[in-house]
């Protein structure tokens with residue numbers, strides 16, 4: 001599969017979401033359905049997006065006891081989604097339970113959605129890790145270790161900053177998926193993100209996929225920004 005630029009559909013009503021997607025009419029996209037959208041529009045939005053031919057990353061970042069995560073993943077597997085995620089901080093047993101639930105819930109003849117684990121949110125930096133999470137280890141070491149734990153637990157890849165991709169490839173191999181948010185062009189507002197790179201840097205660092213939200217969804221001309229970022233991301237490969 002071509003390495004995707006995944007658009008985060010973080011918009012605060014259905015009309016805005018539809019108006020945005022109308023500008024991409026005819027394009028087959030990879031979109032991210034996050035908590036804001038799923039909690040508002042539910043399972044129906046997955047069907048609507050699939051009918052338009054889009055691939056879907058369902059980003060609900062599960063983090064709970066293993067039994068609850070397993071049962072929830074079993075439910076989510078009945079949706080027509082391509083990627084789903086958990087927080088690696090839930091631990092190895094929880095990640096393994098997530099994978100088991102997905103397998104149990106995937107209907108015969110269908111592909112199991114990819115399971116990825118968030119290592120450390122891209123809105124976190126080392127200072128926040130120390131002061132708020134009481135983790136006194138270098139951030140890159142924590143991300144690399146969580147990626148290894150995810151792999152050991154049967155998870156297919158991780159969410160991380162592109163900055164950490166080379167270290168993750170060293171620990172987990174280059175076929176381990178790395179999905180990277182915190183993507184900005186030089187001229188974009190960074191907002192709450194801390195570990196930020198451009199699409200071109202993400203490509204050079206070897207990311208499998210990138211997630212872009214506000215740079216596209218808040219732009220005056222979202223389709224043009226999407227095309228420009230996609231070109232930057234794909235380069236000449």
Ligand SMILES: O=C(O)c1cc(=O)[nH]c(=O)n1[C@@H]1O[C@H](COP(=O)(O)O)[C@@H](O)[C@H]1O
Pocket residue numbers: 008010032034059061085118120121122123159160181182183193211212213214215
């Ligand atoms: O799991 C995610 O998608 C995610 C993980 C992470 O570490 N950082 C992160 O920003 N995200 C998501 O990626 C998107 C980034 O949006 P922008 O900052 O607007 O580009 C948001 O929908 C976040 O929820």
